[in-house]
Amino acid sequence: MPVYVQHEILARVGDVFNAEALWQAPGLALFARRPLLRDLLERSPREQRGRAATRCFSHVTLMLPQDDVDDDRHLTRGARVRDLAQSLQALHQKDFGDLLGGDEVRYHVVGADAVAPGEVKVKFGHAVYLPAPAEQVLYTVTSSRDSAIWQPVCAVYPNQRLTLVGQDPADATFAVPGWPFGGEGGILLINDGADAPIEVQVRPKDALECQFDAANGYYVIRSKRGTGDTAGQRLLLKISRAAAAPAALAPGTQSAPPARAPSVWKPRAAVADSEMTAMPLAAGPVPEAASLQPENDATYAPVARHRITLAALALPRLSRYRDTGAQSLEVGLGAGLAPGAPATDSVIRFAVDDADEVHAITAAGRQRVTVPSQFAPLDGGRVQLHAVPAQMADRYAALLGVDHGPTLPAAAGTRLVFGRGMPALGALRVLDAPQFLRLQDGSAAASADRLGLSRNAFSWEAAGDGLRIVRLSESQALFHLDGDLQLVAQVLEATQDRPYLVPPGHHLVAGHYVLRFDA
Structure with missing residues (x-):
């Protein structure tokens, strides 16, 4: 099975905001240096012919220690985070410009509590996509275990072709809340454009089964292996087209209800x-009962x-x-x-x-x-x-x-x-x-x-x-x-x-x- 999401860790980083230190090690000590971001992109091309890379990935997410990102937001209003993303974008464009195939280079820098001090987590791959600033959501994906409580999973954008959802965000584009199948597999969403319906596949195919419940409008995913903790478990996945959603009130608001006469508790006594x-109280006159023709006994x-x-x-x-x-x-x-x-x-x-x-x-x-x-x-x-x-x-x-x-x-x-x-x-x-x-x-x-x-x-x-x-x-x-x-x-x-x-x-x-x- 192809690797849809590359997840790597850059360790022993002195300054997590130093773009050059994350991109490429200085000097020619090739055998002593640690693999950095440029090396990772070079070793895992998007497309290649033989051993030669013909296209590279252009969307990269960096996860920094949360404390460092919080300090930057407090002291510089996030200036170092913005500078890091812009500097890495420029280095990426400079070194891999001939392998981009017209793709726009985009970097996204966030903080994560799971990242240890002095480390940077890197995420890129076929199923990693960063939307453009003005790009509108095409689909919203939600999940449920009981069809009553639905939790958001992710959004899918018009130009986002592949999205992998599963248990661990390290191996998938997004994690599914309450994923019941452990590390058995994931669900791949294939978007071939706004005019084509989204395609849902399981990966690997021998781990999970997926059926569309047309009556309820969601996919039902079950484990094929049926052993251990995953036996009998199911997950419901609903994919809703954002453009088809009706206009709604803002969250937390509702239309004003019509005025109604209040009611009161009546004391229990020997009365009517x-x-x-x-x-x-009655809300108003109601049409009289329609006459009904009785049936023959x-x-x-x-x-x-x-x-x-x-x-x-x-x-x-x-x-x-x-x-x-x-x-x-x-x-x-x-x-x-x-x-x-x-x-x-x-x-x-x-x-x-x-x-x-x-x-x-x-x-x-x-x-x-x-x-x-x-x-x-x-x-x-x-x-x-x-x-x-x-x-x-x-x-x-x-x-x-x-x-x-x-x-x-x-x-x-x-x-x-x-x-x-x-x-x-x-x-x-x-x-x-x-x-x-x-x-x-x-x-x-x-x-x-x-x-x-x-x-x-x-x-x-x-x-x-x-x-x-x-x-x-x-x-x-x-x-x-x-x-x-x-x-x-x-x-x-x-x-x-x-x-x-x-x-x-x-x-x-x-x-x-x-x-x-x-x-």
């Missing part, structure tokens, strides 16, 4: 149910088994409940990706804060995520964060899909009541515990269900043509979503005499819960 729930077999399934969790906008002291709501997904209390052994956690920002949390850290998004924290396991229909966006920040949510039977002809005061259906209310909601004083609330779910929210009765809904609380917001989680209507009128019909495969949203009726 609606007074015992933290309920926001005869199309359903008498032995059909009706079920109510928790299909998603509606993550609330906590800014609506700021007066309650609610600071964050956090949900954990375990090894089976079923929802539960957030814990250190959760595969992935999702949190929404009082600024209505949604974050993903894994062992790799915490990161704000956009909505909608899809995650693959486990092989073969997908987690979908759905966008909220526009008519519900003032209440909810996201819909967290639950592929393995609890399911309860819904016997035909039996009317059941759903709400935080009804323990019979408590298995569907997975957030009814103090671990999920944190208050501003650091304590845990009694139950997250107090945000937006009445003690008696609604009742349902399963039938062949759908789920017949009756509103039991005037303050309870109910939303009807179709099979794709798109809004059909807000349920405003649903009485015992005229119940609201939710067809099979559709969803009903109440509080944090998106319930699907299956028949």
